[in-house]
Amino acid sequence: MKNNFFPSYSIGPDAYDEIRVVCPHFGKTAVIIGGNTARAKAEPAIRKACSGSIEILGSFLYGDDATFENADKLTEIPEVKEADMIFAVGGGRACDTTKCAAEKLDKPLFTFPTLISNCASVTAVCIMYYPDHTYRANWYRKRPAYHTFINTTITGGSPENYFLAGLGDALSKEYEVLFSARGDKLNYIRSIGVRLAGNCSDGLIEKGAEAARDFHEGKATETLTYVAQNIIISTGLVSNCIPIEYNSSLAHAIYNSFHDVPHTVNALHGDVVCYGTLVLLTLDKQIAERDRMRKLCKEAGLPYKLAHIGIKIEDAPNLVKEAIKKPDVDKVPYPLKEKDILAAIEELEGLD
Ligand SMILES: [Zn+2]
Numbered sequence: 109m110k111n112n113f114f115p116s117y118s119i120g121p122d123a124y125d126e127i128r129v130v131c132p133h134f135g136k137t138a139v140i141i142g143g144n145t146a147r148a149k150a151e152p153a154i155r156k157a158c159s160g161s162i163e164i165l166g167s168f169l170y171g172d173d174a175t176f177e178n179a180d181k182l183t184e185i186p187e188v189k190e191a192d193m194i195f196a197v198g199g200g201r202a203c204d205t206t207k208c209a210a211e212k213l214d215k216p217l218f219t220f221p222t223l224i225s226n227c228a229s230v231t232a233v234c235i236m237y238y239p240d241h242t243y244r245a246n247w248y249r250k251r252p253a254y255h256t257f258i259n260t261t262i263t264g265g266s267p268e269n270y271f272l273a274g275l276g277d278a279l280s281k282e283y284e285v286l287f288s289a290r291g292d293k294l295n296y297i298r299s300i301g302v303r304l305a306g307n308c309s310d311g312l313i314e315k316g317a318e319a320a321r322d323f324h325e326g327k328a329t330e331t332l333t334y335v336a337q338n339i340i341i342s343t344g345l346v347s348n349c350i351p352i353e354y355n356s357s358l359a360h361a362i363y364n365s366f367h368d369v370p371h372t373v374n375a376l377h378g379d380v381v382c383y384g385t386l387v388l389l390t391l392d393k394q395i396a397e398r399d400r401m402r403k404l405c406k407e408a409g410l411p412y413k414l415a416h417i418g419i420k421i422e423d424a425p426n427l428v429k430e431a432i433k434k435p436d437v438d439k440v441p442y443p444l445k446e447k448d449i450l451a452a453i454e455e456l457e458g459l460d
Contacts, residue, residue, distance in 0.1 A: 132161050141169075170196075269376060286302065361437045
């Protein structure tokens with residue numbers, strides 16, 4: 109029998125108050141592991157929320173990237189070994205390293221994302237890299253964190269480009285999953301995941317631009333919290349229900365080829381994935397949906413042309429040539445042809 113675990117979370121400016129409701133069932137002591145910036149921002153509030161119920165034994169830098177080497181080093185720290193619980197604080201790479209370390213130590217894990225940028229804080233998968241920062245593996249824990257605490261005062265103060273990239277990455281979920289799973293007979297949990305994926309884009313497209321404005325102006329609005337849940341929780345729910353071959357497609361294949369071609373901008377993962385999603389929708393002739401998403405990209409300041417991710421049109425054939433080799437496009441509903449992907453890119457270039 110396979111276990112199915114779903115994200116459990118608290119969100120809001122006072123989300124950390126819930127630590128004393130949730131965590132004492134798992135122990136009396138904890139360590140904090142995360143990035144330096146994230147810990148500087150979140151740790152005082154976490155410590156304050158824990159006072160009187162959980163003793164923090166120490167706070168440690170996760171390392172410089174999500175590597176097994178860094179995770180192993182963390183498992184050797186005496187306070188980490190001793191603590192009843194592990195608190196992962198920060199962005200995707202800090203969370204994934206700490207998720208890996210907590211699993212190796214078989215200790216209850218709680219996550220505290222400080223960016224609205226990805227679903228790492230609520231998923232079981234850890235995206236691991238080699239020490240030279242090249243991609244190594246998708247490594248699976250037995251389950252996601254026991255609970256995720258999203259303090260919107262802290263996430264609201266994070267860098268705007270990460271929020272926008274998170275919005276761009278989340279926009280890929282519905283289209284890539286539905287494209288990969290198209291025509292398949294699905295078991296119960298996969299069908300739940302695919303149906304949830306089908307619910308990812310509407311909210312982002314309807315409210316994404318307004319949320320981007322609120323974020324830019326530093327306003328903690330309900331719209332921003334709504335979009336943050338779409339970025340962190342909805343995508344994470346989907347990932348926990350579907351197999352890896354449904355989890356990405358052409359948009360991520362394009363991102364995974366970005367470093368194979370010359371580029372003048374060091375675009376973030378979500379920026380390139382966002383552009384790649386427009387290519388996928390164009391290729392798949394979902395033109396009305398493409399135009400709806402493209403309108404949001406224009407309003408929110410997300411990429412919708414090659415130049416926005418720093419790639420010249422003359423390098424597009426090489427980008428496509430590399431993308432089509434990536435495992436992201438192993439599971440497709442019809443064979444992908446380089447010339448059709450290139451035609452989709454050219455069509456996007458021709459739009460205003
Ligand atoms: Zn992604």
